[in-house]
Amino acid sequence: MNRASGVLSLLFVASALGGVIEDFEYLSVVEMCDLLPQDTSFLRPNTCDNWVRCASNNSVLEQGGCAAGLNYNKELGRCILASSSATVCPYANAMADQHKNLCANETEGAFIVDPSSSDCRGYILCKSHKQIKANCPNELIFHPVSRSCVYEKQYHCPTSQARRASPACRSLPNNTRLADPVHCDQYYECVSEVLLSRSCPAASAYDASLGYCVDVAEVSCYKTAALPAPENTFCLDSATGSARVGYFADEDSCSHYYICGNPSAGKHDTEPKHLSCPLGQFFDFEKLSCRDRLNVRCQLDRCVGTNISYVNIAGDCQSYGRCSGGVTVSVGQCPTGYFFDERNQGCTETNYHYIACSV
Structure with a gap:
């Protein structure tokens, strides 16, 4: 060169x-x-x-x-x-x-x-x-x-x-704090002209103008500093406070599920696997497997994650939902004596007693 x-x-x-x-x-x-x-x-x-x-x-x-x-x-x-x-x-x-x-x-x-x-x-x-x-x-x-x-x-x-003074501390009084340009939940402190890295307590972050840690919801970070991503608490049982391990249905989707691994160092799995069933299948939380969507009872929006136009309604086999953009936009009902058949996308006199719409 x-x-x-x-x-x-x-x-x-x-x-x-x-x-x-x-x-x-x-x-x-x-x-x-x-x-x-x-x-x-x-x-x-x-x-x-x-x-x-x-x-x-x-x-x-x-x-x-x-x-x-x-x-x-x-x-x-x-x-x-x-x-x-x-x-x-x-x-x-x-x-x-x-x-x-x-x-x-x-x-x-x-x-x-x-x-x-x-x-x-x-x-x-x-x-x-x-x-x-x-x-x-x-x-x-x-x-x-x-x-x-x-x-x-x-x-x-x-x-x-x-071992000489840090360039950032030579001109600053002892115990002066500086914002971390990358991490909002961390900061620096000059101690005897040596630059030390510090961390804020959980659920708090460093306010660059105030010079101390405050609640994350109230913090004003340094312009280039970012808050850490919220911890995934899906594998933490909110009722008991204990970790849960195994397969669990996604609380926001019929077709997705989580796999929570074993706790590590006394802490629940914060990086569970988030998986999706094949198109046309829902996750059965009782059998812990992906099955035909008509054989799975799910109370969530059944239009999510599908490309069909009409879906069965949970708890009512005579009603149906109309899908648009992957969500239910309206609900209709078959004539008296007719039942909705999601598989054939229409009302029929035959009640197939799909689990999807059964009570």
Whole structure:
């Protein structure tokens, strides 16, 4: 692969796969605040004396800088003397490195290590002897020798570097929470500048603006986060609270049925098999098999899943239902002394006593 195509390929992959949490320092302040609870104040990344305060219901997003000789203390939430021992700027070394042109003696399009990267994911692209910072895609790290993004098994990130503060936590106060961009029922928390993943309790999810878990019905998720699919509780007996195992008729369809497997780790089967009988057959919950639909008693809409025009009515062999679009749209009745025969699609003097319409 030539150098030009390598530049385009690496940049495209990084931008396409790099998550907003991993690339927190490269986001706009608006994008940062979208991940944070409202009214959160923090040190603006890659600075020592600039601050950001996210909007709340009663305020708008603010950003500003400290006066000369002062640095912003993210834990105190205010500017104090830069010389104070209480103010340790997490970007001091990185800012010093910014004044060094690491690309001064590099060839055009070269990839080099970003010394400010805390997790070996960062690299620098040299373009016209200028530095362009970027991150390797998720699960990849930058190899300083091959100068490319590789899997972690191909290069061991030095421990001293790997254990440094997470890029997403360097500018945030301790215990600050961030929304998970993918899972609405999860979130992140910065603890001693290490990013930890957390999960909300059952039936709740993380509200991105409030900064804590709320009932799923009331949650406002981060814009790209999704709620988990509801757990399938068909194999849980709601009356007794115990798991049920075996074959069961679908409560919404005459022709479908479930197979509930054995409980696992004390929990009912949450992924039961959902199967369908062949066309013209219904599931018989007494004999646990698919049978001719006229030989199965089913109280549900008998037009569902069929291509015939008229069907017998459960409990009344003289009545019939008219089907349209797979559902019953009207009900009719045969003349006195006549019975409806679904098989022949008409009224007849013979009562075949189909189980389907018997009481």
